Amino acid sequence: MVLVEKEANPHFEDFLFDWNQKFQFLVGGYGSSKSYHAALKLIMKLLEEKRTALVVREVYDTHRDSTYSLLEEIINELGLENRIRCVTSPMQIRFPNGSKIIFKGMDKTAKLKSINNISIIWIEECSEVKYSGFKELLGRLRHPFLDLFMILTTNPVSEINWTFKYFFKDQKKKILVLDDQELYKRRTIVVGNTYYHHSTADDNLFLPESYVEQLDELEAFDPDLHRIARKGQFGVNGIRVFPQFRVKSHSEVMAEIERIRRPLKRTGMDFGFETSYNALVRMVVDREKQILYIFGEYYKNRQTDDVTAEDLKHLKRENIKADPAEPKTIAYFSKSGFRMEGAKKFAGSRLQYTKKVKRFTQIICSDECENTIFELEDLTFKVNKQDEIVEDDFSIDPHTLSAIWYGLDDYEVADLKGDSVFSSARGY
Structure with a gap:
């Protein structure tokens, strides 16, 4: 076993060592350090046990400057760059005990079929992945004897997004798993086989004060983005094209x-x-x-x-x-x-x-x-x-x-709302 010492944000300390639930859903505002601590947790687990972990984003090419770069950075901070090998082509991270991290994108789903014995999946920016992709990944999470885990990290997007419907509530189907307001209040909650974690920029003690001030300024001119970025709460970011x-x-x-x-x-x-x-x-x-x-x-x-x-x-x-x-x-x-x-x-x-x-x-x-x-x-x-x-x-x-x-090429819809696409969407 490799012993490592790393300072972490206090709000994430319990999360780093809690492996009691299959699903671990981290949602939070900009700069809250949720992705950083998900990456740190993954490295610590793979140092402790021989496992193969899959890190997923919607588009494969975005890994290089996000998840792969973040994991490599943490490995260097831990002083393990001589023991843990970061390979760039194809992107892969190999541990001294035989553990490894592989990277895939949902834009190349055919390549998922060749993956075996995956016991941990981390979906970064999971709200960008389609629900059908999430179900596909659940089918890839399998191992003959190791416990299975899926870590999901995201900024909140909209209550319409599948992540909200699956992990919180689906109004249409009248399904309630967890009231998101309860999570914002309690910060961490366990419901069934899911560990929920909510964070904001205030939870990141290493964040510059100037960055937090920029987030605070959003409240005056973009309240929707302020709710998402500063408060870390679900809501539509921007003007919906089809509010109807x-x-x-x-x-x-x-x-x-x-x-x-x-x-x-x-x-x-x-x-x-x-x-x-x-x-x-x-x-x-x-x-x-x-x-x-x-x-x-x-x-x-x-x-x-x-x-x-x-x-x-x-x-x-x-x-x-x-x-x-x-x-x-x-x-x-x-x-x-x-x-x-x-x-x-x-x-x-x-x-x-x-x-x-x-x-x-x-x-x-x-x-x-x-x-x-x-x-x-x-x-x-x-x-x-x-x-x-x-x-x-x-x-x-x-x-x-x-x-x-x-x-609809040869069909014309009666113009009932005026000609500006902005005017009909402004109130949403």
């Missing part, structure tokens, strides 16, 4: 669609391969009430056209409007028996298509469309250097929204 977006059970959605008089059916598809996705969205428009229903989706990447065509062969009779930037792909699908054609694309089409979708009085999505929910329910506008919203750019690249754009 709602999720209902699949049976409810289909029942409502059945009651529509003269329903308009539309299917759109966006193409992707490496880091983007083949995203297909099936929709129905209630033209009288101006409601958009989303009842089906397809969402996969790293697949050749023949595999995707096989997956979607049951939709050959549907009229599909697709990304016109990929004429060869559209031609392949057409020759394979699909009724597919390219949508219109023109200068400013992103903005015009976004305005069109925003004009629906409601956007109701089936709970079976997990990727559509993940991308659109919490989608916010990007802002420029002047802190002004950019009306055709978003917090993420929403492939399902592109599919919706294309599917």
